[in-house]
Amino acid sequence: MTDQDPQHEPEEKGRSAAGATLSWFRDLFLSVLIAIVVILFLYQPVKVEGTSMMPSLQNDERIFINKFVYRFGISDIGRGDTVVFLYPGDPTKSYIKRVIGTPGDTVEIVDGTVLVNGTALSEPYVAEDNRDRIPMARKVVPPDQYFVLGDHRSSSNDSRSWGWVPRQYIYGKAVFVYWPLENLGAVR
DSSP: OOSSOTTTHHHHHHHHHHHHHHHHHHHHHHHHHHHHHIIIIIEEEEEOOSSTTTTTSOTTOEEEEESHHHHTTSSOOOTTOEEEEEOTTOTTSEEEEEEEEOTTOEEEEETTEEEETTEEOOOTTSOGGGOOOOOEEEEEOOTTEEEEEOSSGGGOOSHHHHOOEEGGGEEEEEEEEEESGGGOEEOO
């Protein structure tokens, strides 16, 4: 024999089910809130579209970009960074390219070789078959602007065509490939 009243058991079960449901909704709300904060301010998943960054990034790869690193001045945008930015010709579109020239740099292209400040840039990320041999006259990157190129130079629409990327248009740095799983790892 027990001391519990069998008539009160359904009431307690009802309360525990309601408590469990409220707890589940609270946890769901907190999870969604944390995800929103992470996506808005820290890391955002992005799908690579096109072949302009091959072989570093493949068409349809899924990557995470770090939005925090540039937004809060933790790191400066540097030569060699793979960045995501609003396309200057249509700010409703985003592009992903590699930073080649930073403010004040002199950039030119001679027979497929990029010269920055008069020195040939070492570009192990550009396959020889992907080099574009079209020359580009010497240009000086203005303040708060960046010169960007795709790694697949012969199929990239980049600063050679449409010019500089304003600093305020750059909103993330590509950091990690998460799909497909065989490419899992840090962005080169």
